[in-house]
Amino acid sequence: xxxxxxxxxxxxxxxxxxxxxxxxxxxxxxxxxxxxxxxxxxxxxxxxxxxxxxxxxxxxxxxxxxxxxxxxxxxxxxxxxxxxxxxxxxxxxxxxxxx
Amino acid sequence: xxxxxxxxxxxxxxxxxxxxxxxxxxxxxxxxxxxxxxxxxxxxxxxxxxxxxxxxxxxxxxxxxxxxxxxxxxxxxxxxxxxxxxxxxxxxxxxxxxxxxxxxxxxxxxxxxxxxxxxxxxxxxxxxxxxxxxxxxxxxxxxxxxxxxxxxxxxxxxxxxxxxxxxxxxxxxxxxxxxxxxxxxxxxxxxxxxxxxxxxxxxxxxxxxxxxxxxxxxxxxxxxxxxxxxxxxxxxxxxxxxxxxxxxxxxxxxxxxxxxxxxxxxxxxxxxxxxxxxxxxxxxxxxxxxxxxxxxxxxxxxxxxxxxxxxxxxxxxxxxxxxxxxxxxxxxxxxxxxxxxxxxxxxxxxxxxxxxxxxxxxxxxxxxxxxxxxxxxxxxxxxxxxxxxxxxxxxxxxxxxxxxxxxxxxxxx
Numbered sequence: 001x002x003x004x005x006x007x008x009x010x011x012x013x014x015x016x017x018x019x020x021x022x023x024x025x026x027x028x029x030x031x032x033x034x035x036x037x038x039x040x041x042x043x044x045x046x047x048x049x050x051x052x053x054x055x056x057x058x059x060x061x062x063x064x065x066x067x068x069x070x071x072x073x074x075x076x077x078x079x080x081x082x083x084x085x086x087x088x089x090x091x092x093x094x095x096x097x098x099x
Numbered sequence: 100x101x102x103x104x105x106x107x108x109x110x111x112x113x114x115x116x117x118x119x120x121x122x123x124x125x126x127x128x129x130x131x132x133x134x135x136x137x138x139x140x141x142x143x144x145x146x147x148x149x150x151x152x153x154x155x156x157x158x159x160x161x162x163x164x165x166x167x168x169x170x171x172x173x174x175x176x177x178x179x180x181x182x183x184x185x186x187x188x189x190x191x192x193x194x195x196x197x198x199x200x201x202x203x204x205x206x207x208x209x210x211x212x213x214x215x216x217x218x219x220x221x222x223x224x225x226x227x228x229x230x231x232x233x234x235x236x237x238x239x240x241x242x243x244x245x246x247x248x249x250x251x252x253x254x255x256x257x258x259x260x261x262x263x264x265x266x267x268x269x270x271x272x273x274x275x276x277x278x279x280x281x282x283x284x285x286x287x288x289x290x291x292x293x294x295x296x297x298x299x300x301x302x303x304x305x306x307x308x309x310x311x312x313x314x315x316x317x318x319x320x321x322x323x324x325x326x327x328x329x330x331x332x333x334x335x336x337x338x339x340x341x342x343x344x345x346x347x348x349x350x351x352x353x354x355x356x357x358x359x360x361x362x363x364x365x366x367x368x369x370x371x372x373x374x375x376x377x378x379x380x381x382x383x384x385x386x387x388x389x390x391x392x393x394x395x396x397x398x399x400x401x402x403x404x405x406x407x408x409x410x411x412x413x414x415x416x417x418x419x420x421x422x423x424x425x426x427x428x429x430x431x432x433x434x435x436x437x438x439x440x441x442x443x444x445x446x447x448x449x450x451x452x453x454x455x456x457x458x459x460x461x462x463x464x465x466x467x468x469x470x471x472x473x474x475x476x477x478x479x480x481x482x483x484x485x486x487x488x489x490x491x492x493x494x495x496x497x498x499x500x501x502x503x504x505x506x507x508x509x510x511x512x
Contacts (some may be wrong), residue, residue, distance in 0.1 A: 001406075001407070002405075002407075014397075015396075015407065018396075019396055019397035019398065021351065021398070034497070034499075035497045038496050038497045039347070040500065041440075042339070042349035042440050042496045043347050043348065043349045043496070044141070044347075044348075044349065044350065044351055044396070045338070045342075045347065046338035046339075046348070046350050046351055046352055047338075048339055048400045070398055070399055070400050070401075071399075071401060072401065073401055092160055092178050
C-alpha cells in the first residue's frame with residue numbers, strides 16, 4: 001500500500017486519490033489564440049523526474065499539489081495550492097494543514 | 100542424434116544464420132535513422148528496404164531489438180474500433196498480420212482466434228451495437244451476441260446471474276487474434292538487415308540536432324550520426340525523445356501491468372475482455388493465461404509491479420473464470436504506455452522538417468505494427484503522408500479534430 005500525505009486528511013492510501021496531472025499555467029482564454037489553447041488543453045511536458053502535480057482526495061473532494069518523482073514514484077512533498085497561486089485559502093477548511 | 104548435431108555444427112555447408120546486421124561500427128551518415136528497434140522501428144526499415152529501395156538505414160536502440168514494449172505487450176490483434184479512421188487503419192493491419200509469416204518467411208505464429216468483449220450494462224450494449232454497425236460498414240466481422248452464443252463461444256465463462264456484474268451480451272469479433280510478438284520484431288528485423296539496413300543495439304540516442312528547422316544529426320553514446328531523415332518509434336519514451344528535437348507532444352505516460360499464470364491444457368480459444376471490470380485474458384499457445392487490465396491510475400516512468408494491481412486483476416478475472424482460483428501467477432510486469440487524449444496514435448510529420456513521429460501508441464501499438472511500418476515507410480520514401488494515416492497527424496490537436504477511440508480501447512487492447 002502506497003501512502004500519500006493529504007494536507008487535509010493526513011496520510012491515506014493512494015487509491016483514495018485522483019491524479020490531476022502536471023500543473024500548467026493557464027493562458028487567458030479571451031486573449032490567447034486557439035493553438036495556445038490547444039497546447040494548454042492537450043499537450044504536456046510529460047517529464048521524467050520531479051514534477052508538480054494536482055491531486056484530489058476523492059472522498060473529500062480536496063485538491064492540493066504534490067511534488068513527485070515520475071521515475072522513482074517518490075512523493076517529495078504535498079502542500080496547499082495557496083503556496084503557488086495567490087488569492088487562495090492558506091489553510092484547509094476547519095483548521096491547520098496537518099503536514 | 101548428438102553425433103549428427105555435432106556434424107551439422109562443424110559443417111561449412113550449413114553455417115549459422117546471422118539474423119541481424121554484422122556491422123559493428125556506425126557510419127558517419129545514413130539516409131534514414133530510425134530511433135527505436137521495437138516492432139514499429141524494424142517494420143519501417145523492412146518496408147523501406149524491400150518496397151522503396153532505401154537501404155542506407157540505421158536502426159538504433161538503447162537496449163536490444165524488440166526488448167521494450169514489443170516484449171511487454173499482451174499481443175492482442177483486433178480491428179473492432181469505433182471511428183471510421185480507426186477501423187480502416189486497424190483492419191488493414193489485421194489483414195497484413197494474416198499473411199505476415201509468408202511475407203517475412205518467418206513464422207510469427209498468427210492465430211485467428213476471435214475476440215469477445217463483454218457487456219455488463221445496457222449502456223455497454225448500446226455502444227457495442229454502435230461499434231458493430233461501424234465495423235460491418237467498414238468490412239470488419241463484428242456482431243452483437245447474446246448469452247447463449249457467448250456460452251457456445253466460451254464454455255468456461257461464468258454466466259451466472261448471481262455474480263456482481265452479470266454478463267448481459269457481447270461484441271464478437273471473428274477477425275481478432277494473436278501472434279508471437281517477439282517473432283514479429285525478429286522477422287521484420289532480419290528481413291530489413293538482409294536487405295542492407297543496419298541494426299545497432301546498445302546505441303542510445305542522447306541528443307537530436309536540427310539546422311534551420313530541419314533534422315541534421317542524432318547524437319548517440321557511440322558518436323554523432325548525420326542523417327537526411329530521422330523517425331522516432333520509441334513507445335514509452337515518446338515525449339522524452341521528441342523533447343530532444345524540441346517537440347512537445349500531447350502524451351501522458353502511464354505503466355500498464357499484466358501477469359501470466361502457470362500453463363494449462365488448451366481451455367480458452369477466443370480472447371476475452373471486459374471493459375467494465377477492467378480485465379482481459381487470453382491463453383497463449385504454450386498454455387499460460389495472460390491477464391491484463393487498464394493502465395495505472397497515475398503517470399509514471401517505472402515498470403515496477405504493484406500488489407494492488409495483482410489484487411485488482413485477480414478479483415476481476417475470478418469473476419469471469421472462477422476455475423483460475425487454483426492457478427499460480429508466474430510473472431507480473433509492466434510496460435509504459437504513451438497515452439494520447441483521444442486514444443489514437445500520433446503519426447506523420449512533426450514541426451521539424453524530415454523528422455517523423457511514430458508515437459502515442461498507448462495500449463494499441465502491437466496490433467498496428469505492420470500497417471505502421473508500411474505507411475511510415477511510404478511517408479519517408481515519398482514525403483507524402485498516406486491517406487490512411489493522415490487523420491493521425493500531430494496537427495489534429497490544433498484543429499480540435501481528435502479521433503476518439505477511448506470507448507473502444509479501455510482494457511480491451
